Amino acid sequence: IYMGITVNLADAWEPYKAAKTALNNTLDLSNVKEQASRYATVSERVRVQVQQFLKEGYLREEMVLDNIPRLLNCLRDCNVAIRWLMLHTADSAYDPNNKRLRQIKDQILTDSKYNPKILFQLLLDTAQFEFILKEMFKQMLSEKQAKWEHYKKEGSERMTELADVFSGVKPLTRVEKNENLQAWFREISKQILSLNYDDSTAAGRKTVQLIQALEEVQEFHQLESNLQVCQFLADTRKFLHQMIRTINIKEEVLITMQIVGDLSFAWQLIDSFTSIMQESIRVNPSMVTKLRATFLKLASALDLPLLRINQANSPDLLSVSQYYSGELVSYVRKVLQIIPESMFTSLLKIIKLQTHDIIEVPTRLDKDKLRDYAQLAPRYEVAKLTHAISIFTEGILMMKTTLVGIIKVDPKQLLEDGIRKELVKRVAFALHRGLIFNPRAKPSELMPKLKELGATMDGFHRSFEYIQDYVNIYGLKIWQEEVSRIINYNVEQECNNFLRTKIQDWQSMYQSTHIPIPKFTPVDESVTFIGRLCREILRITDPKMTCHIDQLNTWYDMKTHQEVTSSRLFSEIQTTLGTFGLNGLDRLLCFMIVKELQNFLSMFQKIILRDRTVQETLKTLMNAVSPLKSIVANSNKIYFSAIAKTQKIWTAYLEAIMKVGQMQILRQQIANELNYSCRFDSKHLAAALENLNKALLADIEAHYQDPSLPYPKEDNTLLYEITAYLEAAGIHNPLNKIYITTKRLPYFPVVNFLFLIAQLPKLQYNKNLARRCLKCLQMSWVPFCFWRIMFGTQSSPGGLLKHTCLISFLMSSEQSCNFFCFFTERIILKSSTIAKMNLEMKLSCS
Template identity: 60%
Template sequence: MPVHARGHGNSRSTTTDNCKDLCQPEMGQKYSKQLSMSDFLASNNPCGQTILQLVATGNAIISELLRLSDYVPPVFKVANVKDAGKYGEIIFDFSYFPKQEYYDDLINGRPDLQDTDDEFRENNLTLLTRFYQAFESVHKYGIEFNRLVQIEGSQKNILPVDDFIILRYVEDLMNGTYLQQTVENVIANEAGKQLMTEAVYLFGVMLIILDLKYDAAARERMIVSYFRYSGKRNALDSNIDEVGKLLARNDGFSLQPYRRPPGYPENYFKRIGFREDIIGMIIGRLRSDDIYNQKKAYTELEHQTTAFATQAAMIYVLLYFYPDILHNKPAVMREIVDKHFADNWVINLYMGITVNLIDAWDQYKAAKAALNNTLDIQAVKNRAQIVYSSIGKLNTQVEQYLTEGVLIEDYVLKNISQLLRFMKECNICLRWIILHTSELPIGADTNKRCKQMLNLTISEAHYNPAEVFQLLLNTAQFEFNLKEIVSQLLVEKYDRWNANKREAIERLLELADVFSGAKPLTRVEKNDNLQAWFRNVAKKIETLDFDDWTSAGRQTNQIMTALDEVQQFHELDTNMQVKQFLNDNKRLLSTMILLNNVQESTLSIMELVADLSYAWIIIDSFTLVMQQGIKRNPSLVTKLRATFLKLSSALDLPLVRINQVGSKDLMTVSQYYSGELVAYVRKVLQIIPETMFTMLAKIIQLQTNTLKELPLRAEKDKLREYAQLDERYQVAKLTHDISVFTEGMLMMKTTLVGIVKLDPKRVLEDGIRKELVKQVATALHNGLTFNPRAKGSELIAKLDALGIQMEGFRRSFEYVQDYVSIYGLKIWQEEVSRIINYNVEQESNSFLKQKVYDFQSSFQNRHIPIPRIAPLGDGSVNFMGRLCREILRVTDPKQTYYAEQRNTWYDWRTKQPIVDILLFRKIHRAVGSFGLNGLDRLLSFMIVKELQVLTDTIQSVFTQRESADMLDSFQRQLMPIDSLISK
C-alpha cells in the first residue's frame, strides 16, 4: 500500500439494513474522539498493531503463493490422473475422502503400489508440506479477520499480540477486547480505514491468485496427498477439512479452456463468510474518501482516476464480497465508476496482475450499465487520440530536459513545480497506454467486446511499442536525474541556507560601510540613513530561523521587496557597484526561499508518481524492443539502468506494511520480489551474450574449418596462401564487435535492485556462462542422438564429430577471453563439468527411489540454468543415458566378443573389429573426464539393478520346497571336504 497514506475516517450504522445501503460517511461524526494515525499504529496500541500485523502477514502469504506457483509437481497438473504415468493410481482429488478406506486398501493390497506410494511420499512430502502450509495460511488469515469483528459488549483486558491473535481481530473489536475501540471508530481512523480495507482486499487477492496460478484440480490433489502422507489424519488440531472446503474447485470454472460459471467469483469469496455489514462500511469509505490522500499529489481534475488507482483495485475486489451492489445498485455503481473508472477499464489488481472490467463485470447488470459511459466509443477514441498526441510531445520535451546542462540545481530550484507536473503527465500517459494496449488477461481474450476495445485503442492511439518504450526509457532517466538532484538538495539544504544567510548579512554590512564613507567607492556619497538602514536589514536577516520557515519565508520576501524599493527610491541603479551588491543580496535571499520550497514531501510525491508496479508483468512485452535497441546500440544499457530502478520501486507495495510492523518476513519477501526483478533484468541483458555467441560461432567456423594452421617453416611463395588476410580480417572484426558489446554492458554501474546488488561484470559473466551452457548442452544432445535403425554403429562417427565441435568451442572461448575480460578456460571447465554431472544425476534418478528434482539439484542454477530437454522415448532421460546404452549395444556379448590381447571387440558373425581401445580416447575428447566418470557411475547403477533383478528372480524361483532342497544339495556338493573320504 502507498507509504504516504493519509485520509479521514468514517463509521457504520448499527443496523444491517443501513449497512446494506452502504452507510453514508457522515454517520462517523458521532465519534468525536479519534486516535491520530501515529497513535493508532503506536507500538503500545494492540488494536492498531494487530490489524497491521494481519495486513503484513497477508502480503507475505501472497509472496509465498506466487513463489510456490512455479514448483507445482507436473504429476498434479495433468488434466487426467491417468496421464500421470505410474503415479496415476496413487494421486486423488477430493473424491478420495468419501471412499478413503477403499483406496487405502487398494494401495496396501498391491506391493508395487505400496513401493510407488512410498517413493512418491519420500520425494514430495517436504514440498507438499510447504504448499499445504501456504494454503492453510490463506484459510487462517480469512478466519482470523472474520473473528476480528464479531462481538460487541464487555470490556476485556488488553491481550498481548502473538503470532495469530490477528486472526480474531474483528471478533475482538466487536467484543470490546480493545478498550475504547470498535469497528466503527477503527474505520473512522486514518490508518484504521486503510488497514481494514487492505485486510479484506489482500484476502480477495489471495483467492484470485490461487485460481490464476494453481489449477483447482492440482490444489485438491496436493491437499489429499499431504493428508495421506503427513500423519494429520487423526490430529486433533488439523483443519484440513476447512482448508479443503475453501480451496475446492469452483463448479464449472476452468482456466484451460476458460469457463466462468454464473456466480463466480462471488460464491467462491463467500466461502469464508465475511460479514456484509463490515464490507459495506469499508466500501462506503472507499466511495466517499481518498483514503490514501493521493489527491495531494494529483491536484488536477483530469488526474482523479490515477489518484484513486490504488483504491480502485481495492473496491473492485471488495465488491465481490458484496455482490448485491454489482447486480442491483445502479446508482452506487455509477458513483463508483465515475470516481474510480471514469476513463479506464483495465486496472492493476496487485503487482502487475491486470483485470479487464469489460469481461470481469459482464455478468453483473448494475456494474455493466455503469461502465457503459466509460466505454462510449467516441469517449474512448478521444482519450486514445489525446494520449497519442501526448506521447510525441512528452518525448520531445523530456529529451530536451535530458540534454547535457539543462537539468541542473539552479534550474530545478526555480522550476520544481513545473518539473513535478511534467513528471506526472509522463507517468499518467504511460500508465494509460501500457495498461489499455496490453495483452488481454485470461477470460478477456475470449470476450468479443474486450477485443473490440483493444483494437480500437491500438488503432486510435497509433500504438507503437518502440515509441512508448522510448517515453518510458526517457521518463525513467529524467526521474532518476531529478531525484538525484532533489535528494542532494535535501541533504545540503540546511548548510546551504545558512551559508547564503551569512553571505547576505556580510554583503549588507559591506554595503552599509560603503555609505558610511569608511570604504569609499567611486561616486558614492556618504549617507548615514542608508548606512543605518542596511545594518538594520542585516540584523533582520540574522534573526531568520531555518526551523520556523513560515515566518522566515514571509520576512525574506519582505526584505527583498524592501531592497527593490530602496534601490528605486534612492536611485542606487546609477552606481553599478552598489547595484551589483543589491542584486547579489536578492539572489542569495531568493535562493534561500527556493531551498525551502524543496521539502521531504517533494521526494515523497516523486516516488508516488513514479510508481511502475502496474507494469510488473506487462513490462515483459517490451523485452524484444529493449533487446533490439541494445543490439543496435550497446550503450543503451546505461539508460536501461534507470528503467530497472524505476521498476524496482514496485517493491514498496508489498513491503510497506511488513516493514512497518518489523516482521521477520521482510527479508524473505524482499528476496522473492528482488529475485524476480533481477531475473528479468538478466533476461533483458542476455541479448548481449547471445549476440556475442552468434559472433563467436562465426569465429569458431573460421578457426575450425577455414584458417589453416601455420607450419614452423613455409616456402616464400606460399606465405600469401597461409596469410588468409580476408579471413583473418573477419576474425578481427568479429572480435572487435564482441569487445564493443562487452564495453556496453560494463558501462552500467553497480545497481541495487531491491535488496540484491547487481554487478554488471558478474551479470555479463553469468550471461556468457548461460549462453555457453545452452550451446554446449544443445551440441551434446544433438551429437549423442543415435538412430536405432542404422545398419552400422554411429557411435565412432558421432563421437568424432562431437569432439571436433567441443574442441572448436574451447579454442574460440580461449581466444575471446581477453577481449571480454573473463577467465575462459576456468569457465569452460566449470560449466562443462556442471552440464555432465547434472545430466548424470538426472539419468541416475531412474535407478533411485529418492530422486533429485531440478530445484533440489546442486548443479542447477536459476541464473545459469542447464536446459532440460525432453527424452526421445528410447529409455534414456538424456544424452548420457543414450551414450551409455549405445556403448552397451555395440559391445553386446550376444553379438560381439572381446579379444583381450588386442583390446578390441569383434563381431561374432563377420569376425570384423567393431570398436577398440581408442573408443575411450574419443569419449574423453567428446565429453571429457567428467563424462567418463559419469559413464562409470551409470554403469554401476545398471550393474546394481541387474543384480537386484537377479536376486529377486532367484528368491522367487526358490520359494518352493523342492527348489530349496535342490539348492541345498547343490551347495553341499560344492562345499570343500573337511573329513576323510569314505571308501
C-alpha cells in the same frame, strides 16, 4: 487490481445490470474515440517535452528548482498517458470472441495511433527523466541545510564588507563615507544571520523582504554609479534567491514523484515489451542505461505488497521483499540475456572464420606468398565481429551497480551469469544432439559421433579462449565449472533411475535457478546423453557378440574377428567430455553393476533357494562328498549328475555374471584412461594422491595391528573425500570394490563350483593367445570377458578355482567355505572333452 492483474470491466460487470448500464456511457464509441484521440495528442506532446528535458545540460539545479510545478505536471502527464495506453491496448484485457470488445479495441488502436515501439520509447524517456529528477532531488535534500548555511554566510559577509566600505575603513574607488548606509548594511547582515533554517515559512518571507530592501537601497541612494557596490548587492540578492530556492526543496516532491511514477499496473504487461527491449539493445547496446531507469521504475511496484506488511511490523517483510525482488531481477536477467546471445552469435562466426577461412601463418614465409596469407577481408570481418562483442560488453557494464528492491545487481556479474547461461544452453544442446545413436547402425556410430562432438566442443573451448580478454572474464574457469556442472547433473538424473528416492531439481547441487541446465525429452530408455553413451558402449561390447582380449585391451567381434572398439574409445571420450565425462560414465556403470547384483540376488533366491529340486540336488552332493578330507569316489558321475539336474539355472546365472563382468572391464579401461591422463596432464597431483593413499593405507594397517595407534573417526570425512579424488584420477581397482552387502547365502560356494565345471568344457587352451578360448566347433555365447572377470588370467585350472572362491562376493558360512577349499583341492575332473587335471589349491578362508 493487484501487482499487474488486469480486469476488463465490460466482462466483469456483465452480470450486474446497474453497473453495466453505468459503464455503457463510458463505452460509447464517441467517448472512446474522444479519449483515444486525447491521449494520442497528450502522448505526442509530452514525448517532445521529455526529449527536450533530457538534452545534455538542460536539467540544471537552478532550472529544476525554478520549475518544479512544470516538471511535475509533465511527469504526471507522461505516466497517465503510459498507463492509459498500456492498459487499453493490452491483449490480455480483451476477449477475442467478444465482438463488441474487439470493435472497441480496434477503435482505440486506430484513434490513439498506437505504436508499441513509440510507447516503449516514451516509457524509457519517462523513466530516465524521473530517475534524473529523483537523483537530483535526493542529492539536493541531502545537501539542503549545508547549502542554505553557506548562502546565508556568504550573503551576510557581503553586507558586512559593504558596511566596512561605507565606514571608510576599507577604501573603495569613489565611495564616500556614509554612516547611515554603514549602519543599515550592518543591520541587514545581522538580519541575514538571524534567519532560522528550522522555520522555513518565516525565513522565506523575511528573505523576500530583504531582497526588496536591497533593491530599494540601490535605487534611492543612487548606488548604481558604483559598479563594485552594485556587484556586491547583486551577489547578495543572488545568495538570498538561492536560499529561497533551497528552503523550498521538500521531501513532498519526491513523494509526489513516487506516487505519480507507480508502475505496478505493468508488473505483468511489461513482459509484452521484452522483445522490443531486446531488439533495442541488440541494435544499440548503450540502451541498457535507459533500461536501468525503467527497471528501477518497475521496482516501485514492490511498495504495494509490502505496504501493509511493513505497517504491521510483520517478520514476513524480508521474505516477501526477497521474493518480489528476485522476480524482478529474474526479469532483468531475461531482458539482458540478449547480450550474451548476440555475443555467442558473433563468436560462432569468428570460430567459423578462424577454422575454415583464415589460413594459419607459418613461422617462416616467403615474401612472394605474403599476400596469400594476408587475407584482409576475413581478418577485417573477425575484427569487426570482435569489436561488436566489445561494444555489447561495454553496453551492459554502463548499467552500473543497481539496487533492485533489496537485491544488489552487479552488471559485471549479470554479464558473467548471462554468458554462463548461454554457454550451458548451447553446450547442453550440443551434447544432447551429438550423442543420439541408431542401435541398428553397422558399424556403430559411436566413434564418428564422438569425433564430431569433439570438434564442436573444441570450437566452444576456443571461442572462450578468444572472448575472455575482450569481455574481462576468466574463460577457462567458467568453461570447466559449467561443463562439469552439465555432465554431473546429467549423470545425477540418469542415476535417478536406480534410486528409490529421486533427486529433484530443487535438491540438486548442480542445478541453478539463474543458470538452469536445460532438460530434453528422452529419445530412448535413457534419460540423458550420458545414459545413451553408456548404453551404446554396452551394446557394441555385448558379451553375446564380442570378446575382450586383455593383452590388447581390445574388443573383437566373435563372428567376423574384426575389432569393435579399444582403449581409443575412452581416449576419445576424454577428449570430448573431459575427465568429468569419463568419471560420470564410471559412476553410472557403478549404479548399473549394483542393479545387476541386486537382480542376481533376487534370481539366486528364486531359482535356487526356493526350488526344492535344486536344494535336494545340492544336499545330495554335499552328502556324497563327505567327509571332506577324503578323495571322492566316482567323482565324475557325482558331479555331472548334479550339473545335469541343475542345468536350467545356468543360463540366468551366466547372463548375470556376464553383464557384471562386461561393466567391470569397462570400468578398468576407464580407470586406465583417467590415470594415464592424470599422470600426463598433472603429474604432481597424481604423485601426491598416490603417496597420500599409500600413507593412509599404511596407517590403517598399523592401527589394526596395534589399536592404540590413531584411526580416522566416523565424523572424519578424509577417507570419503580422498576416495573421490582417487577415483577421478583413476587410482583404484574396480575389481576390489564392494558394491552391495547382504546376508550369507546357503550353498553359494557349491553353486559357484558347479557353475564353473559346467562351463569349463566349452573352453580350450589357445597357444597363440596363451589363454583359454571358445572351442571353434562349439559356438556358445560365452566370451572371454566372463572368464576374465570370474577367474582372471590364471594359466592353471587351480588358479581358476582359486579365483572362483576369492571373487565370490558372498559366502554362506565358514564351514561351507572350508568345504569348498578342500573340495577343489582334492577333486579330479574326468570328461571326454577335458583331460585329467589334478587341481591343487591352497586357500585360507577366514
